[in-house]
Amino acid sequence: MDIKTKAGTVLGVGIISYNTADLLRQCLQSLIETNHVPHEHIVVVDSCSTDTTHEMMHKEYPSITLHILQENKGYAYAVNVAASLLDSEYMLLINADTRFLPDSIRLLVHSAQTLPDGGVWGMQQLYHDYSWQRSYGSFPSLKHTFADGLFLVTLYHKWLALRHTFLRPTKPFPVQYVDGAVMLIRKSVFDELHGFDERYFFYGEETDFCRRVQAQAHRKCYIVPTTTVIHYRGKSSQNAGGANVFFLKNLYSGMLRCASQYSSYKTLVKIQNWEITFAHLKSVLFKLLFLITKKDIFHKKFLYYKTSKEIWLSLRPFIDELCLTQ
Helix, strand or coil, rough: CCCEEEEECEEEEEECCCCHHHHHHHHHHHHHHCCCHHHHHEEECCCCCCCHHHHHHHHCCCEEEEEECCCCCCCCHHHHHHHCCCCCCCEEEEEEEEEECCCCCHHHHHHHCCCCEEEEEEEEEEEECCCEECEEECCCCCCHHHHHHCCCHHHHHHHHHHHHHHHHCCCCCCEECCCCCEEEHHHHHHHCCCCCCCCCCCCCCCHHHHHHHHCCCHHHHEEEEEEEEEEEECHHHHCCCCCCCHHHHHHHHHHHHCCCCCCHHHHHHHHHHHHHHHHHHHHHHHHHHHHHHCCCCHHHHHHHHHHHHHHCCCCCHHHHHHHHHH
């Protein structure tokens, strides 16, 4: 693809890594060998990995810029560092646990160039077996809490998976937010909004950014369904160590922080209360299913929702703090 024009660099790629040396190698191979992105247009920001990431980069990709952070300050912080190292019209900001299919990046950039009202573009993400994966979503709200609690979101995702298999969309379509694993962002829009909000450590930062793209920069966020990427979802967070509690707490607090930008204290409390109710009901449901079937999947679901309920119960002080600082 044409990375440089007379007007300057079209695309720069920023990869955020954390203890994912093997996946990072695979990601770089897909960028360089199958999508022809030059080394000099790629930067890797590493959040103080303790695996072999640094050695691998120095040995196998010495011409690619590697910026090693002295501590892990979260995904939003690392993204902002990557953006500061890129000077291009568009930035492709990605997780290290992604693998790009041939020609996908050229098609993504071409779509962005034909959509002047856009600020953010995402790809259709796939699992390693090429099955459909969630690539976008809705802003957190009381309505979304009910839809998720009543399994309507799950049903909608199953419908999208079927559509991907049998009636795949061919034209870009607007969404509320693009999943943060793969985001093509217009650099001028990123700079106008001063990047990602670094109060988000992990989860929710892309939702907040896409909301600001639409509310403040008056641009749209798009999914380009003809472009695809393999996303080994969860590998980066798994390698961070610790229990699910840490990541669920970050997920829920990020959701509340984002919702607090356009919701009242009363609404946030309602979201919390209904999340507690739905988590409790689901834990009871899956415990009964496990007792009846003895299937391990139901036991795991029971433990997940039991933990979810406990975390939501602990978040009232966080809600109080959010509303005091608005």
